[in-house]
Amino acid sequence: MLDAALGIAVSDGVSAVTIRAVADRLDVTRPVVYSCFDDRVELIDALLDRESQVLLASTLDALAASGRAAQDPEDAFVRGYQALLRAGAAHADSWRLTFSRAREPEVADRFAAARAEVAAAARAQLAPMLRARATPDLERKLPVLVELFISSCEAAMRSLLDEPATWSPDELGELYGHAMWRAFSKV
Template sequence: MLDTALRIAVGAGLGAVNIASVADAMGVTRPVVYSCFDDRFSLVNALLDRESARLLTATLGALHSATGDDPDQAFVDGYRALLGAVADRPAAWRIVFEGNPDPELATTVAEIRRVVAGASTRWIAPALKNWWGTEDLERKKPALIELFMSSCEAAVRVMLDSANDLTADDLAPLYGQMMSAAYRAA
C-alpha cells in the first residue's frame, strides 16, 4: 500500500494520496486500505516516515562512505554513494526534490536536512582542518556546510532530471572534485 501511495505522490503530488486513490490504484475496496490505515493522515504519515527514514539512512550512509586520506577521492566516493542511492530508489527522492515541494513534506525535509547537516559538520570540520588547515574554520564552517548541503541537493536534482543523461558514475567525480576544490580554496 505504501508503494502505491508513493507512486501516486510522485505522479500527482502528496495531496492526491488518500484512502480512495490508493484503493483505486490497487484495484481493491476502501475497507481493504482502512484495514491498515485509520485515515488519510495515518496513511500519509506512514509513507513519509518510511521514505524519510530511507532517505536519511541512504544520505548518512553516503556521508560515512567518504573515507580515506585523499580528499578528492573521499568526496567522489561520497557523491557516488549518495547518487547511487538516488538511482536505486528515485521515486522516494522525487517526492522531495521534484516540482513544487508539498507542504506536508516541509517539516520532514527540514528535519532530515538538519540531521544531515549535523553529521556533515562532524565529518567535514576535521577534514578541513586535517587536509587543508583551513584558517578561521569556526567562522567559515556554517557557510561551508551550507555549500556542501546545497551541492548534494543540486547533484540529486541533476540525477533526477529526465532531460539529463549523466549517471551517478558521471556526476560523482564532477561534484566530488568541485567540492574538494572549493574546500581547498576555503
Template structure:
C-alpha cells in the first residue's frame, strides 16, 4: 500500500525581510540600537553583526547607513555629546548676574531631569572606559567649563568676591564637578529603591554649589 508523502519542512525558516527604509531613516535606528548594546554590554560589544542581529536585519542594511563600526561609534558619540551639552546648558540658561540660590537649584534639577529621560546615553558618557568616548567627553567638558567661567566671573564680581582671577578656575571646576557627581549619584541608584529624587538631589546640590560659590 502506498504511503502518502509528507511535505518537507525546511530546517530553518527564511529570514523575514525587514521593511525597506532609506539610509536616512535607518541611521537613527542604528544609533539607538548601538546605544542599547553599549549600555548593556559596553561599547566594545557594539559591532555591525550585533546591531544587525538586534534589529533583525542583514549586515548590508547597516552598511547602507554607515560604512563600518568606527563610523557608527563616532556618530553615536557625537549625538550623545550633543544631548549632554544641551542638558548641561540648562544650568547656564538665563543666568542672572547676581544669581540667587534658586537659579542653581533649577539648573541642577533640569540637568538631572535630562539624565532621567536618557539614562543609557549618560551611562555611555560616564560609565565607558573607551578612549574614543572619554576623549570626546573631555572636549565637551572643556566647552562647558569655558561657558561656566564666562558666566561666573561677573557673578563673583557682583558678589564682591576677592581675588576673582585666582579663584575663578577653582570655582568653575567645583561647579562642573558637582554636576558630574550629581549625575553619577542618580545613575548609580537602584531603580527599585532610590535614595534621591531628581527634585531633592537637584535642590541639595544646587544649594551646596550656590553657598560654596557665594562665600568663596
C-alpha cells in the first residue's frame, strides 16, 4: 500500500494521497486500505516515515562507505558521490518525493530533520580532513562548507533523476566528486 501511496505522491503530490486514491491504484476497496491504516493522516505518516528512513540510511551508508574505501581524499569524494547516486538510482521515487511539489509541508518537515542528521554526519567526516589540510579559519568556514557539500549532493541527485536520463550514477559521481574535491581542496 505504501508503494502505491508513493507513486501517487510522486506523480500528483502528497495532497493527492487519499484512502480512495490508494484503493483505486491497487484496485481494491477502501475498507481494504482502512484495514491497514485508520485514516489518511496515518497513511501519509507511514509513507513519510518509511521514505525518510530509506533516504537517511542510504545516504549515511554512502557517506560512511566513501571514507572506508578511499585511497585519498579526492577518491573519497568520488566514491562517496558514486555511492550516493547509486543509492539514489535504487530509490529514485523516494528522492523524487523529497524534491516534489515545491516541498509540500508534510514532506519538507520530515526531510528537513533527515537533512540535518546527514549534515551532522558530513560535518563529522569533513572536519578531520579539512583540519589535516590545515584549512585556515575552519570553525568559521565549516558550516558553509557543510551546506555546500549537502547542496551539491542534492544537485547531483536532481541531475541524476532528470529526464531524459543522460548520466549513470558512476559517471555523474565521478564528475561531482572531482569537482567538489577541487572546491574543498582550495579553501
